[in-house]
Amino acid sequence: MITISAFQWVPPFAQGVVRDLRVRWALEEAGLPYQVRLIDPQVQASSEYRALQPFGQVPIYQEGNLTLFESGAIVHHIASRSEVLLPTDEEGKARATMWMFAALNSIEIYFQNLAEIDFFYPGQEWGKQHRPDVVKMIQTRLGELATCLGSREYLEDRFTAGDLLMSTVLRILRHTDLLDGYPTLKAYKARCEARPAFQRALASQMEPFQQRQA
Amino acid sequence: MITISAFQWVPPFAQGVVRDLRVRWALEEAGLPYQVRLIDPQVQASSEYRALQPFGQVPIYQEGNLTLFESGAIVHHIASRSEVLLPTDEEGKARATMWMFAALNSIEIYFQNLAEIDFFYPGQEWGKQHRPDVVKMIQTRLGELATCLGSREYLEDRFTAGDLLMSTVLRILRHTDLLDGYPTLKAYKARCEARPAFQRALASQMEPFQQRQA
Structure with a gap:
């Protein structure tokens, strides 16, 4: 078990x-x-x-x-x-794994920095000063991700473990309205979360x- | 090619x-x-x-x-x-992959925060205020990693892609003396880097x- x-x-x-x-x-x-x-x-x-x-x-x-x-x-x-969760062909597997690493190493790190400022150091002067830089970086990444997703349902041609991680990463922003600026990402997250x-x-x-x- | x-x-x-x-x-x-x-x-x-x-x-x-x-x-x-780089048995493969994710998602993120303060926002007031927190978090992680490595040569019972990523992550601290406090990690990094x-x-x-x- x-x-x-x-x-x-x-x-x-x-x-x-x-x-x-x-x-x-x-x-x-x-x-x-x-x-x-x-x-x-x-x-x-x-x-x-x-x-x-x-x-x-x-x-x-x-x-x-x-x-x-x-x-x-x-x-x-x-x-x-x-x-x-993972295609069985080598290339499909590599691409899905790529999105897993991308979610955690190119996206989540910036979201975590924001969550840290907002939840772990609330009211701190350094957080107030640095927060706009973090928000700007997050918006850059969200824009790049939205461009990459385009009008597709998932990051590749089917749901994979890459979408699983990416959508849980997007949840980290739920205390903000940042995702509202990216309706295709908002719909993508909702699509992933609608899965039973x-x-x-x-x-x-x-x-x-x-x-x-x- | x-x-x-x-x-x-x-x-x-x-x-x-x-x-x-x-x-x-x-x-x-x-x-x-x-x-x-x-x-x-x-x-x-x-x-x-x-x-x-x-x-x-x-x-x-x-x-x-x-x-x-x-x-x-x-x-x-x-x-x-x-x-x-990767054992062929399922458990060995999973453990080596675990260290790959650990290097990038549980260690590198803190090192990157320090590199960001030191190289991208030098002299900024928020950086000066926040830097001690970041250093403390890095020391916590280095201590945990050193405990986990113990007296072993590599993170598992042989060199894997997990060591490859972990040692390149440790390189990010090279502009500081933080690694000096952890001689077994310093030796581990040197051991990995000695590979032809x-x-x-x-x-x-x-x-x-x-x-x-x-």
């Missing part, structure tokens, strides 16, 4: 964007059953957990003797077992948070 | 760390011959180049009908063709820069 780790609770700004969402979604798309180990900050900081995840993050993925961390790598591992597998993944991440708030 | 793109010239702070270095290194390890298309800022901004690379970066990788961008994805594609394939890759990236400076 596959086991993934996830947080028992996170503040509202993080609910629905914690990175186990990506892994849950990939598992739902691939039709692989899994169980969740919900962890609290104490477990997260423990040497037992750190031995599995050097940076103390979620999720980890465990199956038999294999333990993996890094949501991108876990999604890639799951995707390599399912044609729903995404809806199941989101519901399963949100469930323990909602229970605790109830 | 494989063709990659690279810059004809970059400022000294970027020489030896531009991302085509990673791809050249992977090609050298895999023993795959390649040619380089050196580009200038005009080509980089052209619609012809942008059609191949939506973000206008280097390198792109072209082979037959396949065009790829994102250095991480290109290295992964090359690695999937060579046992020198790395030396050939570095020499080939530096060649056009040195010609122009001569």
Whole structure:
């Protein structure tokens, strides 16, 4: 049985964007059953957990003797077992993998910088000064991505793990109106999120948070 | 024949760390011959180049009908063709891929933030205020990575594409003395860079820069 780790609770700004969402979604798309180990900050900081995840993050993925961390790598591992997420021809596989790296290394880094300023350093003078540069860089990347997507449904000629990661990355901007300037990207994100597998993944991440708030 | 793109010239702070270095290194390890298309800022901004690379970066990788961008994805594609870079068993492959994503998504992002402050916004007030936070985060990550590496030679039980990316990421700190606090990481980086394939890759990236400076 596959086991993934996830947080028992996170503040509202993080609910629905914690990175186990990506892994849950990939598992739902691939039709692989899994169980969740919900962890609290104490477990997260423990040497037992750190031995599995050097940076103390979620999720980890465990199956038999294999333990993996890094949501991108876990999604890639799951995707390599399912044609729903990754084409089987070498070129299609390479292109889909390209979009996975692009989402995390050319797009997410700027979104994370904005989220950091807005959620982790609110009201700081340096954040106020630097925020316009970050927003400008994000707009540049969104414009480039929109041009590249054009009028297509997905980044390649079909849904892949690249779209899965890219659309979860776009979710990081949800506390802003930045995506409104790019209607084709907004529609693309909605198209990805309309997939039943995404809806199941989101519901399963949100469930323990909602229970605790109830 | 494989063709990659690279810059004809970059400022000294970027020489030896531009991302085509990673791809050249992977090609050298895999023993795959390649040619380089050196580009200038005009080509980089052209619609012809942008059609191949939506973000206008280097390198792109072209082979037959396949065009790829994102250095991480290109290295992964090359690695999937060579046992020198990626184990052939599924678990070994997944673990090496994990380190590739870890290097780019859990480590490089903080190093890039520091490089941005030091090279792109020198003297800015916000940079001066925020720099200590960034340095602290980098030290946290370096400490975690050093713990994880322990006394081993490589991140897994042999050299993989994960070490290739991680060691090129560690190069980003070369304008600082941050790595001096982590002697095992410094030795690890030196061990990776001692590989003849790395030396050939570095020499080939530096060649056009040195010609122009001569």
